Amino acid sequence: MTANTPGDDVLVRLRGIRKAFGANVVLDGVDLDVRAGEVLVLLGPSGSGKSTLLRTVNMLTPPDAGTVEFDGEVLVPPASRWPWAYRRQSARLARHRREMGMVFQHFNVFPHMSVLRNITLALRSAQGLSKADAEAVALERLRAVSLAEKASAYPDSLSGGQKQRLAIARALALAPKLMLFDEATSALDPELVKGVLDEMRALAGSGMTMIVVTHEIQFAKEVADRVVFMEHGRIVEEGPAAQFDEPREQRTREFLRALSS
């Protein structure tokens, strides 16, 4: 049941996304399309809803209302009250999630597994690769982020930047169609930010579809095809990165001025 028609290359389609935590409305009706190959940067003050919006894309935070369409299919969060139906729903969602990699602010690497096993776990248990095949893929991914020599080390012996590169390698190992970055550099020491941004820059250059939540405004201007500025759970302004040199909206100008000061 694919809704894809020739010429329609929208990979992610969000419609009327609403989310509230108690009385706190975090997303107040967001519509957003992301085309295949596009690098979209979400900007906004903290509490604007940008991270929550990102998390609705892979249903880590299922919206209260609205639809998320990925690759032509509507994503349904597992909600059935019947265990077998719930299992079927979560298996279906898991299948979609394998096509969307996610990188978290706090890395969320698995601390009790070696660097290599961090990557092979999903390859083996979700994609059914053999041990040898999974390790070959994992090593290749680790080489790409200059971590091959750390394959047998444990994450606690890595720097923050290395952990985040491991997390990127782990997500990319599943060959996703979309990558979600949730403030991937916010928890890093300043001197480690560049290495992670370099990986993201290379990924953007390779044609990966990306949705990036970040405060790195220079990076956003450099790699974004489109920038979306959010506040109070709504999209205030969106356009090509160059537009944000001279934002149209007063609120966007204030935010960017505050960031650069």
Add this chain to the structure above:
Amino acid sequence: MSFDFDIVLRTLPAMLQGLVLTVEIAVWGFVVAVVLGLLVAVLGLARYRTPRWIASAWLALMRGVPLLVFMYWVYYGLPQLTGATIGSFAAAVVALGLTGSAYMGEVFRAGLLAVDPGQQEAADALGLPRSTAFWRVVLPQAARFMVAPSVNVFVGLLKGATIVSVIGVADMLYIAKKVSVQTFTPFELYTTAGLILVVITVAVALLGFVVERRLDRGRVRHA
């Protein structure tokens, strides 16, 4: 009054034989408690109301009934209900295991809740099957938080296992009581029994420490 070492030395072999029974009962009871406890914890953390309700009811019941009463109930009460008799060893294991399952259930639940939620999120985002996320990602990390309280539960069960003579198991205390009544040496024999149990609990605590270090593999220890 002098400490009669002679009677201690002469009774010790029989007491140690009884001790083997006590420890066996405690170990088997602990095994039952671990398996059922994991089930109780999973029920207690379930999405659905009914299993959560079952887990709370089990906890209230098993934590509320005194072990002595429960042991009598399993050994004398159950046969009356079912018509089938149960051996005293089995009755002791059942009583300890079911009681322990409530405590282990709480140990597991607290351990699972102590794991950084980001770990489950990372597993979800990778599209890992739910069983893989539980057995390979969350539970191994929760295990680290479970060792010390598990040692406490085991020690509790071991101490609980010292009352099994009430349903006719010839354990260490049964021997100590029998001999001390015959020879008027309760001080010597109960002191011995107490010290033996202290040695065992210390040994178990050390074992728990070793397991913790093992689970810390790969972790950087801070200071």
